[in-house]
Amino acid sequence: MSNDMSLKGIKSVLFVCMGNICRSPSAEAVFRHKAKEQGLSLFIDSAGTLGAHAKERPDHRSLKAGEARGYSFDGIKARKLTVADFDKFDLILAMDDDNLVNMNNVSPKALQYKNQLFLNFATELEEQQVPDPYYGGAKGFDYVLDLIEAASDGLISQIK
Template sequence: MIKVLFVCTGNICRSPTADGVFTDMVAAAGLSEQVTVDSCGLSAYHVGELPDTRSHQMAQSRGYDLGHIRSRKIKPGDYTEFDYILAMDDGHLRDMRRQAPSASQQKLKLFLDYHPKLSGQSVPDPYYGGPNGFTDVFDMIEETSRRLLAHIRDQHGI
């Protein structure tokens, strides 16, 4: 089983959107038995909450459902359990590098490192992004998720 974890600040906008989109893409590819997906936040501000209403509405408008996702805080065991631990921005990546054991450091990457044109960049927080913030972020997440799935299929022969 290949395990993918998406991480943002509070697990209500960026990481649950990536979780929902990537989960659906994995299922559509018939890989749900081989790839598992989760998301979490570095903070516990929103533990147990649903994704932000604007994220949920944007996802629904594009045929994705985020209703099964509840915010949770990253746990120390996540660093050993997951194979891909993808930060939504460089601040998250820095924090995770400080928290993760040395044996897990190679698992930590920026999510957009899988985007064809935005590698090394951060997914902007749509919470503060104005009227187009959620649309722009969703576009980035869809494209990056397609590329991430192709990468995983190639790397793992699935």
């Protein structure tokens, strides 16, 4: 699914990073908020390509940065990406190239058209990947939110 393809029929979006505790739950929270503001009724979730943090709440630094901007992380818990996700979701968005490769390794070949980089929708940005803020300082979490907000706005404008 390239960016020039219509996304108007999209009903569900899955955000994917590695551990599902920083980037993808932030994307889920931001996109859920922005979609609701625009009156879009979508099923929105997040998952990780690794299951090491399954059932954990998002990283406290992601929560702090996101909540400071008014985003709710209610009900968000880490889980591992499954093969069933590729049937269940219309659009599956990776935070970076490594996770896109991992997604394509799990995804049935016939459904790989659903897999894309999230920042493909942030057309005004040079950045193509959402960097993992886990090992950095607080500024990294704010930068991740800046990227996610830009890509969320771009994606919503294409779905509308």
